[in-house]
Amino acid sequence: MGYRRAVFLDRDGTMIEDVGLLKDPNDIRLFPDTIDALLLLQDKYRFFVVTNQSGVVRGEISIKEVDAVNRRLDEMLRSRGIIIEKWYVCPHERSDRCSCIKPNPTFLSQAAAEFGLFLSKSFIVGDHPHDVFTGDTVGTFGLYVLTGHGERHLSDLPPDRLVFHSLREAAEWIVAHPSPHTYLRECTERGAEAIRNGGLVVFPTETVYGLGADVFNAEAVARIFEVKHRPLHDPLIVHVSNVAQALLLVSELPPLAKKLMDRFWPGPLSLVLPKSPNVPDVVTAGSATVAIRMPSSPIASDLIRQAETPIAAPSANRFGCTSPTTAKHVIDGLTEGFDVLIDGGACRVGIESTVVAVEGDTVRILRPGGISVEDIEAVVGPVSPLREVGVHAGTSPGMLPQHYAPQTPLYLYNPIPSSLLMDKNAGKLLLCPPNENLAGPLEILSRTGNLNEAAVNLYAAMRRLDSLGLSRIVSHLFPDEGLGRAVNDRLAKASTTEM
Numbered sequence: 001m002g003y004r005r006a007v008f009l010d011r012d013g014t015m016i017e018d019v020g021l022l023k024d025p026n027d028i029r030l031f032p033d034t035i036d037a038l039l040l041l042q043d044k045y046r047f048f049v050v051t052n053q054s055g056v057v058r059g060e061i062s063i064k065e066v067d068a069v070n071r072r073l074d075e076m077l078r079s080r081g082i083i084i085e086k087w088y089v090c091p092h093e094r095s096d097r098c099s100c101i102k103p104n105p106t107f108l109s110q111a112a113a114e115f116g117l118f119l120s121k122s123f124i125v126g127d128h129p130h131d132v133f134t135g136d137t138v139g140t141f142g143l144y145v146l147t148g149h150g151e152r153h154l155s156d157l158p159p160d161r162l163v164f165h166s167l168r169e170a171a172e173w174i175v176a177h178p179s180p181h182t183y184l185r186e187c188t189e190r191g192a193e194a195i196r197n198g199g200l201v202v203f204p205t206e207t208v209y210g211l212g213a214d215v216f217n218a219e220a221v222a223r224i225f226e227v228k229h230r231p232l233h234d235p236l237i238v239h240v241s242n243v244a245q246a247l248l249l250v251s252e253l254p255p256l257a258k259k260l261m262d263r264f265w266p267g268p269l270s271l272v273l274p275k276s277p278n279v280p281d282v283v284t285a286g287s288a289t290v291a292i293r294m295p296s297s298p299i300a301s302d303l304i305r306q307a308e309t310p311i312a313a314p315s316a317n318r319f320g321c322t323s324p325t326t327a328k329h330v331i332d333g334l335t336e337g338f339d340v341l342i343d344g345g346a347c348r349v350g351i352e353s354t355v356v357a358v359e360g361d362t363v364r365i366l367r368p369g370g371i372s373v374e375d376i377e378a379v380v381g382p383v384s385p386l387r388e389v390g391v392h393a394g395t396s397p398g399m400l401p402q403h404y405a406p407q408t409p410l411y412l413y414n415p416i417p418s419s420l421l422m423d424k425n426a427g428k429l430l431l432c433p434p435n436e437n438l439a440g441p442l443e444i445l446s447r448t449g450n451l452n453e454a455a456v457n458l459y460a461a462m463r464r465l466d467s468l469g470l471s472r473i474v475s476h477l478f479p480d481e482g483l484g485r486a487v488n489d490r491l492a493k494a495s496t497t498e499m
């Protein structure tokens, strides 16, 4: 039975570094966790590689060169006990309209016929939207990885596709959820039922994982504060799946708020609005305003729709710690106190929503986040500048100076002194690859210095460095534009001293 299930693997950017035209087998660079990922899967799944090599038809690389690389990679894997059953290469380009280029499932069907596979119990993993679409018409579940070109193409990936930081994370998810469609449907149903019954549910959103309860059940909401060890004076964000639900929660809707909702919902923007008396005080920490957002994650909106109530939810971590962007991050910090956890892979935005207060004609940014200030200003004109971190902590407790912090002390510099760059006990958290060789553990948030990509990776990278038992983590201020502002805000709050 096990041998009728397959994992189809994209090659470049998924198993190995994507270096463009890979001609010389000596240039193969396996990702560090490729072997571990495949070892996890090999008891239950047979492996096939499906790769598009359009350089062949363009005359930039020969099929011989492609084959030589595949043979070497095959040997490298075989020496670790991993067998690739067959290597499928499409040499064409899209304009050739061949039947073998992904997302056509031709190679999957061929493998199924030759090896007797159940495609509906199989998976395909890759770093391009075409990879995950390849399984659609034959019932093979696609998983998207952020390695290779994954981060760059993320904006082309429909919101309902699951995303993972690496092949290893994707493999762990496959092992845990061999029937993915059933798992996601049933788990969401159980989550909705738990919410209706006053329980707590951990669920993915596009920003970070949330720990949610029925907004109208004050007792259930109070338990969120207990489980998170969160002070009761820090209000929660309420998540809705449609505008009508949001209208139930507010006493008025200023026209500017309507404009922002029209433009950015569903998405990572929380609006702080005058609250309706319907909303229990525990949700808003006694404030006359309520923060509301409509998540774009289909799992989150399905959960809310099925629960038939807005869901109050902070990030699913202990108060003051780094927010979780994978289900594993959640259980590393919170082991009990919730009824259902929906594992929907990695969060795509990776940083919390932008919190905005709309008071009549003015818009004030309370917390920078997944929607940039520039994008907001393009809709409503100039906004009141962000108040200084810590100074107005009473206004939005997310502005407390210590927040989002790893256990290892984090120090922020501008720039990082070279003595620290060469200190092997200092973990480095950098926006883009350094020019020189550095000592000690290194996390690069974006190969091209892209700030959206940096946001997706920030918390996961912080956690990896935090797990190494280092004496310190050092980082630097990022460009203060776009999502860079939100990243700087989180780095400042995570840091022991600023600058």
Ligand code: TXA
Pocket (backbone or CB within 6 Å): 205, 207, 208, 209, 210, 211, 234, 235, 236, 237, 268, 270, 272, 284, 287, 289, 290, 291, 313, 314, 315, 316, 351, 352, 353, 354, 355, 366, 367, 395, 396, 397, 398, 399
């Ligand atoms: O992306 C997000 O916003 C995530 C996901 C789960 O949706 N949620 C999140 O929640 O980050 P939390 O609780 O970690 O942060 C909520 C922020 C806090 O800074 C809180 O003080 C602020 O929103 N907030 C909530 N209600 C508010 C209100 N009525 N007035 C001012 N600030 C408010």
Ligand code: MG
Pocket (backbone or CB within 6 Å): 314, 315, 323
């Ligand atoms: Mg939080």
